[in-house]
């Protein structure tokens with residue numbers, strides 16, 4: 001058989017198989033969480049007075065996780081790689097830092113009823129399909145069975161990809177700590193990323209996160225996501241309000257209910273580094289996941305394409321013989 | 337498509353798969369590669385993630401297409417099938433399987449333990465590195481042989 005004898009038609013056939021695979025790329029695949037309904041929190045923003053008790057509670061609860069960097073920081077190359085050091089600014093609470101995993105944003109807005117100030121506690125949203133976890137190149141972040149996403153400080157190298165892929169840029173870096181110090185501190189990594197871990201150890205024991213328990217106004221509640229989503233829309237319906245976090249980035253396990261539209265709040269809050277916005281967010285994982293059917297079908301399409309090419313070549317060879325026979329019957333007779 | 341063009345396409349796909357794969361680590365920005373005009377996309381994880389999937393589709397299609405043909409040809413008295421070399425087959429197979437499992441991980445849900453995900457990440461990258469070393473070794477050996485002749 002001619003090793004390189006792939007006809008144009010056969011190749012087109014092969015192309016058709018790829019096209020088939022590509023066509024199925026748009027089939028949405030929804031795989032449900034295998035173990036349990038994730039836990040979600042619901043913030044009723046009407047109740048928050050911005051007292052900051054939750055921020056203090058979070059800092060107290062998580063002291064033991066806070067980084068104690070080595071000094072001096074190892075020199076990093078190339079020059080553009082800058083150390084990020086918050087260890088001398090541990091008291092900062094007006095933004096997210098490695099030592100402050102929860103911050104309160106303030107929105108002063110004008111409504112038909114008059115001026116209104118809305119306080120918004122901000123931290124990791126604990127996305128249902130968290131890009132920070134799924135796209136970490138080392139598997140340093142993981143998602144608990146109850147949906148909580150956690151960055152493992154013993155594995156994180158501080159490359160900050162989690163921050164880049166997070167729709168709200170939540171994780172914050174501290175240089176001079178973590179595994180990178182033991183590998184190639186000059187050339188790879190830059191510390192450890194920190195963010196709210198939803199007090200996962202307490203939650204595993206059946207306790208509430210500290211920020212929920214210490215809030216004097218009972219702003220937050222926690223429960224199975226379905227129930228929390230239903231409750232959020234119920235409140236929104238009651239007050240003619242709005243929900244944030246249900247659809248953003250394909251869905252998160254943090255829901256906010258506000259009496260004013262989130263576009264309005266988003267315009268009014270201070271945004272920037274360590275200060276997440278309240279904009280609409282498209283699902284970061286959706287484009288890749290939509291291509292999965294094609295990825296799983298590609299090997300099958302490859303085999304089918306090869307078989308069709310071989311069958312075609314064999315058929316051509318057969319036809320060639322036939323043609324020879326009919327074009328030169330005498331010779332055939334003679335041979336036989 | 338003639339065989340030469342086909343080989344060229346396969347090599348380009350393999351190279352792009354490598355490039356978009358390495359781009360999953362935050363290194364191209366750090367090392368100024370994404371600063372080269374026209375290469376800015378290498379620092380955009382959303383773009384390189386989808387590209388890696390796209391090239392993986394074409395790559396696994398072409399691997400299975402070529403493998404099936406060469407196995408059938410060998411049955412009809414041809415030479416040793418493509419990837420017939422055990423080491424090659426294990427490397428390419430390992431890269432594809434770990435890749436497929438990583439793709440499965442990217443769906444909603446908690447299929448694998450954190451330790452297993454780390455292992456998958458290391459295996460996927462590690463096998464690619466070994467494959468590259470293996471490939472370079474072969475190319476060098478072939479060159480040396482042709483010089484000697």
Ligand code: SF4
Pocket residue numbers: 047048049050051052053054055104119121214215216217218219220
């Ligand atoms: S959530 Fe509760 S504790 Fe936190 S600022 Fe609002 S009212 Fe205070």
Ligand code: SF4
Pocket residue numbers: 124125126127130131132133149165166167168169170171195
């Ligand atoms: S909000 Fe950002 S850090 Fe939190 S789970 Fe989602 S992607 Fe990760």
Ligand code: SF4
Pocket residue numbers: 057058059061062101102123195196197198199209210211212
């Ligand atoms: S859930 Fe725990 S870690 Fe997260 S903001 Fe609240 S107190 Fe902090």
